[in-house]
Amino acid sequence: MPSGSLKAMSDQNTPPTPAGSPAPLFTHLGHDISRRIRTVNLPVNRASSVVFDTIEAANEASAAASAGKLHWASYATSGTETTLALADAIAAGEGPGHDCRAALMPSGLSAISTALFAYTRPGDHILMSDSVYGPARIFVQGLLTQYGIRTTFFDPKAGAHIEDLIEPATKVIYLESPGSYTFEIQDVPAICAVARRRGIRTMIDNTYASPVLARPFDWGIDISILALTKYWAGHADLLMGAVVVRPELWSPLWTTVRQTGICVGGDDAWLVLRGMRTVEVRVRAHEKAALEVARWLEARPEVASVLNPALPSHPDHALFQRDFLGSNGLFSFELKPGTTPEQVAALVNRRRLFKIAYSWGGYESLIVPGQISQIRSTTPWTGGPLIRVHIGLEPVAELIADLSEGFDTMNQLGVITSPSGK
Ligand SMILES: *Cc1c(COP(=O)(O)O)cnc(C)c1O
Numbered sequence: 001m002p003s004g005s006l007k008a009m010s011d012q013n014t015p016p017t018p019a020g021s022p023a024p025l026f027t028h029l030g031h032d033i034s035r036r037i038r039t040v041n042l043p044v045n046r047a048s049s050v051v052f053d054t055i056e057a058a059n060e061a062s063a064a065a066s067a068g069k070l071h072w073a074s075y076a077t078s079g080t081e082t083t084l085a086l087a088d089a090i091a092a093g094e095g096p097g098h099d100c101r102a103a104l105m106p107s108g109l110s111a112i113s114t115a116l117f118a119y120t121r122p123g124d125h126i127l128m129s130d131s132v133y134g135p136a137r138i139f140v141q142g143l144l145t146q147y148g149i150r151t152t153f154f155d156p157k158a159g160a161h162i163e164d165l166i167e168p169a170t171k172v173i174y175l176e177s178p179g180s181y182t183f184e185i186q187d188v189p190a191i192c193a194v195a196r197r198r199g200i201r202t203m204i205d206n207t208y209a210s211p212v213l214a215r216p217f218d219w220g221i222d223i224s225i226l227a228l229t230k231y232w233a234g235h236a237d238l239l240m241g242a243v244v245v246r247p248e249l250w251s252p253l254w255t256t257v258r259q260t261g262i263c264v265g266g267d268d269a270w271l272v273l274r275g276m277r278t279v280e281v282r283v284r285a286h287e288k289a290a291l292e293v294a295r296w297l298e299a300r301p302e303v304a305s306v307l308n309p310a311l312p313s314h315p316d317h318a319l320f321q322r323d324f325l326g327s328n329g330l331f332s333f334e335l336k337p338g339t340t341p342e343q344v345a346a347l348v349n350r351r352r353l354f355k356i357a358y359s360w361g362g363y364e365s366l367i368v369p370g371q372i373s374q375i376r377s378t379t380p381w382t383g384g385p386l387i388r389v390h391i392g393l394e395p396v397a398e399l400i401a402d403l404s405e406g407f408d409t410m411n412q413l414g415v416i417t418s419p420s421g422k
Helices: 003-013 055-066 081-094 108-118 134-146 159-165 188-198 247-260 266-277 279-298 317-323 341-348 396-411
Strands: 101-105 125-129 150-154 170-176 201-205 223-227 241-245 303-307 330-335 366-369 386-390
Touching: 081 101, 081 223, 081 241, 081 266, 101 108, 101 247, 108 134, 108 201, 108 223, 108 241, 108 247, 125 134, 134 150, 150 159, 159 188, 170 188, 188 201, 241 247, 266 279, 279 303, 279 330, 279 386, 279 396, 330 341, 341 366, 341 386, 341 396
Parallel strands: 125 150, 125 170, 170 201, 201 223
Antiparallel strands: 101 241, 223 241, 303 330, 330 386, 366 386
């Protein structure tokens, strides 16, 4: 609105102030800066209402948004400039060359639950890898079971043998590679080939690759699920998730998102866009530091194995090299069987740099013991206690010194003599 007409409105509608000049109409001021000033970054769009000049324009936008047309919204739950910019970036970054679409969710877990809700119906059956992120298992065993959707957990090493587990009701095969805490690499292309032949949709939790290290749509995946909370955002300062799908699968996802009102705010979306700009250099720095720490851990007498698929000692290293473009800062190590809970606590408690926390993907180093017995059913963990670390961007020598002090404290409680004689 030009300033002249604002003034005219004030003159007409508001009584003069004691000073004699018209009272400013604060609700309508300051909307007139033109888009002439262009900056490197988009502004943050904080919004609920989307405004229109005519009812025809409002109706057109409503119809387009309900139909899931790209870049249309009649209300900010369908998207704003900031959230749609992020959704575009994620679709293009996760599925280059596949014309993907992405929807944003308020956390990685909500991306998992929304995707599973969108593509299953009562009576359907899901095949889920036994190595998935624990809360994904809790969701299918809880709410989805309540809605009459069954899940069978399969050995992450199944590969093409997954075909033996397919039932007439199987609608979704849900993968995660590397597996949470245990880092098994799945033969995703082989599983996708079977699924495609049998008309079953494949979903993968692709958070690990985030987004530099894998091309899940080249593997044949239909639906990729991301915790943007991790490296996409990269600074441990927000929660967000996304579901990325091939274009022909957009409709069920969009219907679920619309009907449930799932959406994210502009500030957090803007922060993910900012994090994304540096994701490649960050992930490569995490990878380099993590490999140094992993090799140091491999040589420690207290350690039975290091579960990092980028190490030649990892049982799935060949598959990892075939399918991945690199590794990141996250891996686990197994202490010798017989290591006591008190010794585990002595190792991880009160480190100078490694903080105890469940997430990962920020700039900081984290450490957490894995409670594996609770999150495996088909392939129980039979090794020693597992410790998961996220190697942050601190100097590697300092991180190694911190862990070394932890091992010293642990060894004060007695030295484990390994059954394997290492
Ligand atoms: C962290 C994580 C999630 C969940 O993301 P949130 O944003 O924390 O809900 C899902 N899958 C994997 C593999 C994760 O590491």
